Amino acid sequence: MYHRKIAIMTAGGDCPGMNAAIRAIVVKAIEYGFEVAGIKRGWRGLLNEELEDLDINSISNILHLGGTVLGTSRFNPIKEQGGEKKILANIEKNKINAIIVIGGRDSLDVATKIAKLGVNIIGIPKTINNDIAYTDYCIGFDSAKSIVCDSIDKLSTTAFSHHRVMIIETMGKETGWLALTGGLAGGADWILIPEIKTDLEKLTDQLYKRRFVGKTFSIIVVAEGVILPGIKKEKLESRDEFGRPRYDLRNAGKALGRYIEKLTNFETRVTVLGYLQRGGIPTAYDRIKSTHLGIAAVEAIKDRISNIMLAFQGNQICRVDLEDALLNSPKMVDLELYEEARLFYDI
Secondary structure (H helix, E strand, O other): OOOOEEEEEEOOOOOOOHHHHHHHHHHHHHHOOOEEEEEOOHHHHHHOOOEEEOOHHHHOOOOOOOOOOOOOOOOOHHHOOOHHHHHHHHHHHOOOOEEEEEEOHHHHHHHHHHHOOOOOEEEEEEOOOOOOOOOOOOEOHHHHHHHHHHHHHHHHHHHHHHOOEEEEEEOOOOOOHHHHHHHHHHOOOEEEOOOOOOOHHHHHHHHHHHHHOOOOOEEEEEEOOOOOOOOOOOOOOOEOOOOOEOHHHHOHHHHHHHHHHHHHOOOEEEEEOHHHHHOOOOOHHHHHHHHHHHHHHHHHHHOOOOOEEEEEEOOEEEEEEHHHHHHOOOOOOOHHHHHHHHOOOOO
């Protein structure tokens, strides 16, 4: 039978929903008579030959768990001397016929390079940033935006009680999906995202207007990668394993908070949600969608399809070219959605 042994990898940042995908892959693979191996700690685990056999007992009671039972890492094996050669040797040694990579842009980018060496790869998009092209859904995004919304709900009460401006900084790198959707769901009074030029004059005018009509507090959601004209932020000198800027080190929320408080004299507090956005149990939506993607990955292997990424387009799972999806990433925010959020700025 073609592809007798499938390996699963979770790579890059953790997020809720990954375990649901692992569970679905194992169950569907066993139905087709495939052997399944779990690669621990992402690409680092494959380089170091850290693998374990997976069976029904391995995935018992993991559906509701956040994170990943396989472990993960932000690791780029291409940068390691002889890394590609070592990975190929470990794949051959362990008789792996196909690898399902559950990862974000960086992890899937590595997957495209490994695929070019003759390895059968199936990519499953996973990122709370929701910034991978050609797919409407990425594992973890729904859970993360729910956390942003819940945080806004909680911080609104203290903002109201103390008559403060509350700034909430979200993840997202150079995109604003998390800030925009979480802010819209949470009823933010203003949302700042990288895709839209920030008008600080309009923002401060709105803060004054709210005070004038008796609204003594305001909630501002800011994406970590936002551009703030004229405001001094931390330089993007630090970069991650894949050479991308560390947007979290820019401290955009704190810079904006200092600016607003100095200009308006309104008491301002900043909350950086950080890794809270990655934590906790997955939403029902993430569990269901992740399950669909896991099953579809095994179906693709059964159909002898490789070097693709599975993408939700509407309610359908499509098979798109893996390299093409990565070349067209990041996927920027839908500006129509931003216009909908702007409707509520003046209420």
